[in-house]
Amino acid sequence: MRLKPFNTLGVDARAEHLITLSRPQDLADTEFDPARDLVLGEGSNVLLAGDVPGTVILNRLSGRRILDDDGDSVVVEAAGGERWHDLVRWTLDQGLSGLENLSLIPGLAGAAPMQNIGAYGVELADHLVSLDAWDWRTGSMRTFSVTDCRFGYRDSHFKTGEPDRYLVTAIRLRLSRPFTPRLDYPGLATALAEAGIDKPTARDVSDAVSRVRQSKLPDPAVIGNAGSFFRNPVIEDGLADDLRGRFAGLPVYPAADGQAKLSAGWMIEHCGWKGFRDGDAGISEQHALVLVNHGSATGRQLVDLAWRVRDSVAETFGVTLENEPRVIEFPGHEH
Numbered sequence: 001m002r003l004k005p006f007n008t009l010g011v012d013a014r015a016e017h018l019i020t021l022s023r024p025q026d027l028a029d030t031e032f033d034p035a036r037d038l039v040l041g042e043g044s045n046v047l048l049a050g051d052v053p054g055t056v057i058l059n060r061l062s063g064r065r066i067l068d069d070d071g072d073s074v075v076v077e078a079a080g081g082e083r084w085h086d087l088v089r090w091t092l093d094q095g096l097s098g099l100e101n102l103s104l105i106p107g108l109a110g111a112a113p114m115q116n117i118g119a120y121g122v123e124l125a126d127h128l129v130s131l132d133a134w135d136w137r138t139g140s141m142r143t144f145s146v147t148d149c150r151f152g153y154r155d156s157h158f159k160t161g162e163p164d165r166y167l168v169t170a171i172r173l174r175l176s177r178p179f180t181p182r183l184d185y186p187g188l189a190t191a192l193a194e195a196g197i198d199k200p201t202a203r204d205v206s207d208a209v210s211r212v213r214q215s216k217l218p219d220p221a222v223i224g225n226a227g228s229f230f231r232n233p234v235i236e237d238g239l240a241d242d243l244r245g246r247f248a249g250l251p252v253y254p255a256a257d258g259q260a261k262l263s264a265g266w267m268i269e270h271c272g273w274k275g276f277r278d279g280d281a282g283i284s285e286q287h288a289l290v291l292v293n294h295g296s297a298t299g300r301q302l303v304d305l306a307w308r309v310r311d312s313v314a315e316t317f318g319v320t321l322e323n324e325p326r327v328i329e330f331p332g333h334e335h
């Protein structure tokens with residue numbers, strides 16, 4: 001089965017079988033072996049370096065509802081197969097705020113906890129109350145509190161603690177009727193000011209975030225990509241000061257516990273990769289952080305280019321970038 005329609009990088013990998021999961025009760029009859037099989041949402045955060053020797057399970061569990069409402073504070077529940085951006089817009093339609101800064105992030109609700117999706121100063125962990133996940137190992141459902149999820153910067157227990165042990169079937173989010181805008185992120189307040197809005201509603205913020213994103217990031221429907229390919233590195237303050245001294249203009253942002261966050265995009269651009277192309281594998285002309293597939297790049301060609309970029313940044317800055325999307329490789333099936 002061809003996987004090209006099921007990953008936003010548009011890699012033409014194959015799976016032996018493809019199944020759609022639309023009812024949680026079917027999980028008990030579904031087999032999953034991480035050495036052979038793969039769960040996919042919208043495929044917007046994966047780089048398929050080769051074929052999947054077993055089954056790809058497409059999560060299409062649907063449904064969303066208000067679970068709890070005490071007037072100001074509301075808990076909503078969404079099934080794992082709901083599209084994230086549709087969920088954001090639906091919450092805004094209900095008069096609920098909280099998710100507006102996370103507008104237009106591709107992918108499905110069930111994948112959002114994997115890397116604790118975040119954008120424009122907000123992350124999933126700020127709103128997640130709990131989630132339900134199917135445990136492939138015990139064959140039973142388990143509920144995780146936000147603490148159990150061990151969220152970090154683009155990280156969670158599901159991504160690095162016990163990858164592939166759980167399939168997230170539903171998430172619960174606490175949202176608010178009174179609206180407090182979060183506009184600290186550079187560019188967002190400017191976008192609102194440019195639109196002549198000085199007292200934005202949550203919907204205004206969602207629209208502004210969408211406009212800024214559309215102007216900055218290439219659209220996967222036009223050119224294959226998986227968003228930011230590298231995480232912004234977090235390093236010791238002292239090392240960041242040293243780098244700032246050596247590289248004029250290097251953006252450095254404060255992070256927790258005496259650490260600083262660097263702009264991976266700036267570092268990649270500084271190394272000359274922006275707009276680079278080798279065959280159909282490339283680095284976006286729009287944004288140096290985005291790996292793109294101009295048409296028929298294989299997973300291996302994209303991985304090779306990503307690692308060349310990583311190595312050149314390490315040579316220049318002494319900092320090793322970590323990839324944000326998961327590189328999926330089944331030994332013996334790379335190509």
Ligand SMILES: Cc1cc2nc3c(=O)[nH]c(=O)nc-3n(C[C@H](O)[C@H](O)[C@H](O)COP(=O)(O)OP(=O)(O)OC[C@H]3O[C@@H](n4cnc5c(N)ncnc54)[C@H](O)[C@@H]3O)c2cc1C
Pocket residue numbers: 008038039040041042043044045046059080105106107108109110111112114115116117118119166167168169217218219220225226227228326
């Ligand atoms: C243009 C673009 C912009 C992006 N911008 C952002 C951004 O601003 N912030 C951000 O955080 N991310 C961003 N991303 C990354 C991506 O949108 C998110 O990581 C999203 O949550 C991935 O959802 P998905 O359904 O496509 O997951 P997939 O790519 O299908 O899966 C990602 C990983 O999660 C696993 N997985 C998927 N669903 C489940 C499930 N239900 N249970 C257990 N495991 C599961 C998969 O096995 C895989 O390991 C962007 C991507 C693109 C293409």
